[in-house]
Amino acid sequence: MQFELSPECEAFRREMQAQLRAMVPADMARRTRQRVHPTKDDLKLWNRLLNEKGWAAPHWPQEFGGTGWDPLLVHIFEEECAAADAPFPSYFGLRLVGPLLYTFGSQEHRDRYLPTILSGDIFWCQGFSEPSSGSDLASLRTRAYRDGDEWIVEGGKLWTTEAHFADKMLLLARTNPDVRPQRGGLSMFILDMNAPGVTRRPVITIDEGHSVNEIFFDSVRLPADALLGEEGEGWTYAKFLLAHERITNAHVPRNKRDVRMLRTIASEECDGGQPMVERPDIAEALARLEIDVAALEWSVLRELNQPSGNPAIASGLKILASEIQQRITDLAVDLVGPAGLVFYDEAAIECDDPAGDVADYVPGLAARQLFYRATTIYAGSNEIQRGIIARQAFGY
Amino acid sequence: MHHFALTEEQRMLRESAVRLFEKTTPKWSDFAEMGWLGLLIDIKRGGIGGTVADAAVLAQAFGHGLVAAPYVTVAGLCAPLLCAAPATETLDGVIAAIAEGTQVVALAAGEAGSHYGLSGHATQAKSLPGGGWHINGAKAIVVDGGQADVFILAASIENERLGLFLIDADMPGISRRTYRTIDRHDACDLKLENVSLPQERLIVEGDLASELLHASVDRANVLLAAEAIGAMEAAMALAAEHIGTREQFGRTLSSYQVLTHRLADMHVRLEHARSMLMRGLAMLEAQPDVRAAAVSATMVHVIEAGEFVCGQAIQLHGGLGMSEESQVGQYYKRLRAIGRTYGDARFHLNRYIAHASADAA
Numbered sequence: 001m002q003f004e005l006s007p008e009c010e011a012f013r014r015e016m017q018a019q020l021r022a023m024v025p026a027d028m029a030r031r032t033r034q035r036v037h038p039t040k041d042d043l044k045l046w047n048r049l050l051n052e053k054g055w056a057a058p059h060w061p062q063e064f065g066g067t068g069w070d071p072l073l074v075h076i077f078e079e080e081c082a083a084a085d086a087p088f089p090s091y092f093g094l095r096l097v098g099p100l101l102y103t104f105g106s107q108e109h110r111d112r113y114l115p116t117i118l119s120g121d122i123f124w125c126q127g128f129s130e131p132s133s134g135s136d137l138a139s140l141r142t143r144a145y146r147d148g149d150e151w152i153v154e155g156g157k158l159w160t161t162e163a164h165f166a167d168k169m170l171l172l173a174r175t176n177p178d179v180r181p182q183r184g185g186l187s188m189f190i191l192d193m194n195a196p197g198v199t200r201r202p203v204i205t206i207d208e209g210h211s212v213n214e215i216f217f218d219s220v221r222l223p224a225d226a227l228l229g230e231e232g233e234g235w236t237y238a239k240f241l242l243a244h245e246r247i248t249n250a251h252v253p254r255n256k257r258d259v260r261m262l263r264t265i266a267s268e269e270c271d272g273g274q275p276m277v278e279r280p281d282i283a284e285a286l287a288r289l290e291i292d293v294a295a296l297e298w299s300v301l302r303e304l305n306q307p308s309g310n311p312a313i314a315s316g317l318k319i320l321a322s323e324i325q326q327r328i329t330d331l332a333v334d335l336v337g338p339a340g341l342v343f344y345d346e347a348a349i350e351c352d353d354p355a356g357d358v359a360d361y362v363p364g365l366a367a368r369q370l371f372y373r374a375t376t377i378y379a380g381s382n383e384i385q386r387g388i389i390a391r392q393a394f395g396y
Numbered sequence: 397m398h399h400f401a402l403t404e405e406q407r408m409l410r411e412s413a414v415r416l417f418e419k420t421t422p423k424w425s426d427f428a429e430m431g432w433l434g435l436l437i438d439i440k441r442g443g444i445g446g447t448v449a450d451a452a453v454l455a456q457a458f459g460h461g462l463v464a465a466p467y468v469t470v471a472g473l474c475a476p477l478l479c480a481a482p483a484t485e486t487l488d489g490v491i492a493a494i495a496e497g498t499q500v501v502a503l504a505a506g507e508a509g510s511h512y513g514l515s516g517h518a519t520q521a522k523s524l525p526g527g528g529w530h531i532n533g534a535k536a537i538v539v540d541g542g543q544a545d546v547f548i549l550a551a552s553i554e555n556e557r558l559g560l561f562l563i564d565a566d567m568p569g570i571s572r573r574t575y576r577t578i579d580r581h582d583a584c585d586l587k588l589e590n591v592s593l594p595q596e597r598l599i600v601e602g603d604l605a606s607e608l609l610h611a612s613v614d615r616a617n618v619l620l621a622a623e624a625i626g627a628m629e630a631a632m633a634l635a636a637e638h639i640g641t642r643e644q645f646g647r648t649l650s651s652y653q654v655l656t657h658r659l660a661d662m663h664v665r666l667e668h669a670r671s672m673l674m675r676g677l678a679m680l681e682a683q684p685d686v687r688a689a690a691v692s693a694t695m696v697h698v699i700e701a702g703e704f705v706c707g708q709a710i711q712l713h714g715g716l717g718m719s720e721e722s723q724v725g726q727y728y729k730r731l732r733a734i735g736r737t738y739g740d741a742r743f744h745l746n747r748y749i750a751h752a753s754a755d756a757a
Contacts, residue, residue, distance in 0.1 A: 134714045136644040159715045205718050206710075206725035212718075271511040281742050333736075337511040337743075338537045340736045341583060343576040355575040357508035357536040357585055366578055370729065373710050374718050381714060383654055 020084040029085035034364040037211040038087040047120025071304035082253035092124035093117035104229040125166035138181040144173040149224040163213035186234030207367035250321040312392035315385035322375035329369035417461030428497025442492040452622035459626025466540030473616035474501040481599040502544035504535040512739040521551040529593040535586040542574035542582030559601040579733035614691040618676040621698040631709040631727035669701035689751035692744035699741040702731035
């Protein structure tokens with residue numbers, strides 16, 4: 001063990017900080033701070049701005065369009081993106097489809113899709129969860145039948161994030177109902193969201209925002225080359241992705257930014273003339289969060305520097321991070337007191353005179369607190385993660 | 397001797413509420429017809445003359461039925477506050493109108509930056525030489541104030557003592573901005589510019605006003621606690637039903653001990669919160685320090701239990717609980733709103749600490 005950041009790392013951080021802050025338009029930064037769900041326009045524009053610098057996918061191997069930075073530099077870069085209030089880039093193309101294609105995809109698929117993911121021209125969504133299959137992916141019911149060279153898809157998906165932004169879906173479907181999903185019953189496909197037979201319905205979440213959707217497939221015809229990788233390998237690919245997802249879902253850069261913002265809010269909000277940050281209970285809650293975010297960061301740095309390949313570690317990160325995210329938003333709402341009652345719709349969030357006579361960081365806090373109830377549910381509920389840890393770490 | 401069981405009248409009250417809420421979306425006039433709006437108003441003044449415990453039974457039914465109406469604000473807070481003030485003709489009129497359901501009254505105490513505090517108002521009342529008042533200032537996040545016809549306004553008289561004034565929403569100089577809250581109630585901000593009031597619109601002032609305000613908000617807090625208990629019961633029942641029917645990995649969710657133990661913890665938290673509701677009700681007539689500590693102790697327990705019970709009801713529903721169409725999320729939001737109407741758990745814990753020696757003695 002040897003702990004020191006090289007002078008190169010510090011120089012890299014300073015360089016990125018200066019460049020990224022200059023790149024994020026002020027109105028985009030404000031929307032990122034206030035909105036629970038990013039707009040499609042902001043995601044597109046930020047993707048394009050990053051791509052112009054060659055930074056759209058720093059975590060990809062260089063040969064496919066990555067930057068060639070080591071994991072620590074990627075981490076520093078992402079931290080500076082968050083600190084500059086840049087939106088977290090649309091997840092599905094850059095984090096799921098890209099790695100899947102360069103790891104398992106055909107050359108033809110790579111050539112066709114990777115450049116449009118980097119440029120942000122094509123947006124993706126992830127068609128895994130279904131109404132009766134949340135945590136239990138093996139019980140998927142959506143079927144893909146062979147019809148000559150082509151495929152026909154019947155069924156539906158639920159909780160499909162950003163499907164209303166997406167041009168393509170990464171679809172997980174049953175191709176062989178006679179075989180267990182884990183033994184080759186599932187395959188992955190690239191589905192065109194504008195194909196005949198695809199219907200999208202918004203699902204409004206308890207924050208009253210729209211980020212997830214329900215999708216229906218009514219005899220959707222897929223061309224032969226829609227199959228991603230090998231037939232029957234859907235389970236293998238899904239597991240590869242979920243392991244990735246759990247590390248990214250630690251959201252260290254965002255959590256660090258949010259905790260810094262908490263301290264700012266705590267210094268500005270007053271309770272009877274006294275800044276909240278001086279109240280002992282607030283000071284303690286804030287300190288505990290800062291300490292827990294530090295622990296989370298060092299666990300992620302450890303894993304990045306020396307990957308354990310142990311699913312128990314990734315699951316532990318997901319549990320800690322999701323609970324921290326909830327505690328951050330809980331405390332943020334506590335800090336603003338009765339303003340936590342007010343419902344701010346999207347128009348109110350960008351207005352200069354928000355209801356309740358509050359500071360401009362208030363709108364969006366309560367909605368975020370509500371939406372973040374999902375962090376302990378999505379990407380494998382925390383109960384599922386604890387099951388994985390018990391199995392992997394102890395064999396139970 | 398404490399009696400923890402409901403009286404016969406309270407059982408009937410609860411059943412009539414449950415029946416009404418099952419049938420339709422109730423209207424404000426229904427509440428008047430049932431006599432609920434005058435429950436805490438003397439018979440002589442047009443009410444029913446019930447007890448706070450009676451009102452708590454009703455509030456619990458409102459919580460269970462997820463009825464988004466300003467019942468606690470109007471009938472549980474404002475009505476008894478007005479009844480306790482020195483009687484005037486104007487007051488008698490407003491009190492009768494509350495019982496009849498023709499006027500909605502809200503308490504306008506909070507201001508920008510006042511957090512949950514009930515003192516130190518920047519809104520100023522200036523005494524006019526020929527009698528009467530001029531009011532200037534602003535009120536923020538007046539809960540259930542969007543539809544109010546009348547406000548009980550807290551203002552500082554000559555910058556030194558608290559005054560509670562009765563103002564009509566449509567008086568010249570008052571502008572109101574109405575908006576929704578997270579739980580589909582409403583709230584408003586008020587601007588008051590040279591609002592002229594006749595002398596008798598000051599209903600109480602000084603230490604009396606301060607004590608009346610605190611006592612009234614404490615009563616309202618306990619009634620909100622009752623509403624919270626009702627909401628928790630309903631959310632827990634939904635969660636129990638869900639895990640008894642939903643299958644994942646080829647088994648019903650109720651076959652997973654981690655999930656049934658979660659339900660067990662919810663049950664424990666709810667029952668202890670229910671006990672603290674009763675303790676809060678029992679202490680409402682105690683001397684102010686003791687009452688303050690006891691009510692805040694109730695609120696700490698109920699708000700934290702509500703966060704756990706309704707939050708975990710969402711968790712047990714998985715993604716389904718995150719949908720705006722699902723009832724559990726609505727219960728959670730009502731609990732969140734109750735927990736920041738007259739103070740959140742942190743506020744009440746600090747308030748308990750400030751008054752604790754009185755409660756312990």
